[in-house]
Amino acid sequence: MMSKALWNEGVRYQAEHLPEQTGSAEFFADLTRRDQVFSFLKPPFNPKVDVKSGMLLYVEGVSVSFDGFKAINDLNLYIKEGELRCIIGPNGAGKTTMMDIITGKTRPDTGEVWLGQQLNLLNMDEAQIANAGIGRKFQKPTVFEALSVWENLELSMSGKKDTWALFRAVLSSEQKCDIMRVLELIGLETHYRMQAGRLSHGQKQWLEIGMLLMQKPRLLLVDEPVAGMTHQEMDRTSELLLSLAGNHSIMVVEHDMDFVRSIASTVTVLHQGHVLAEGKMKEIQDDPRVREVYLGQ
Template structure:
């Protein structure tokens, strides 16, 4: 009886392994999670109201109010120490404010969610330094991002559906890396790595994309292509760009928010911001 039970257990294990190694299906654990419903009936995707946070007595964010509309491309500028990075840390759950409210739509309280839950809710963040899997191909990077898991072996054991394959091709077209699809990510130029990381975020279908200094270290040609890319994304999702390069900001800006000492110093069109005497004094040094 014991021998029979042992053989049956072995048979079940072998069958389970065969099922795991099949490539004719996509398993549940590599399916991307659906974002929870976000209520944007008030035409606001991101609310930050009365937000303040201090570090060792220094007020990095001071009664900050910021509102981002669905599909909007917003540029955030300000001198070093203005609170731009801390603002993004708060939105993504890395830093908890001492006061204030932060909502995605009017239904999701981001201050009650951890970083993983916020990412799954549809907020993607791209840091200044590109973070891609250099030993994998461009295609594999996008495939792994779509899977929403951290186990590369599991990704390669599952076959993509036609819809998923088409989605990767669509993102490759958006980021302009169709010809590099089978090349290693580690061999891409700096600008191409930035575009690939944006593509990886797009595979997760974010509703809000936070982009930190996307053109740092780029050639002028790469900067122009990045401007085109970010402009093409607006409308599909909200895009918040933090950048120091004023020439680049002028090329993409519709609405600009100027931060200073953790507060909104000015907000409006690029022309209005540039003509603001306080902004010129504080930010431009004039």
């Protein structure tokens, strides 16, 4: 079944091109065909996104400037289904701006950003992108501190959020199982009644990741998840992210190199809004360009 986000994108795309077809013999012939969906209901399609090789996120030729400063400069980035990708780079490299573009907060001047072959993220707003399956966790945890851990996860479930729906909401057995599953994943099953404000810093970070998981995202963008954590919390966060890879694609932006080493399969290095290097951790560490701009050597 076609998702709502995909349907809306298809209708929007075809509505823009409908005036070009209206009045043409091809358009009216299309209306009488019974062997296929009307062309004006078909979503856009990007053949450059190679889903056969598992590609999920496609970012190509993206640039954006702020008051003459090029924050992102011809950025190309490709993330596969189930991949855990680490993004590193010095301050000002464009890491946050890159995530802002993917989530619809910032519009680039040029380039393409697709989720799969049919969702053009540049034609969607932030809410539509979130509903399409992209979740973002910021560096500072944002949880409802006056509510319990369970209530935070319950409020984060995908579905209708209007006042009437919330007033009438009763958790189904399946939804309760989803919450319990996420509680176990994030290691807070024994704290489900605790107010979120009483959790440690690391536990709040895990709860926020859990809140994103309740929305069943395809892609998770995680910004500096271990900043301010103890070594024990860092180890637990490493285990958590590794356990999520495979079921979700995960992009982790982080400065702590020990943590990156503990989870990284592929590392992308950004510098001046562009991909400077990409590869295995050892390859990145041995790259003289990376040593110069990132490690100061």
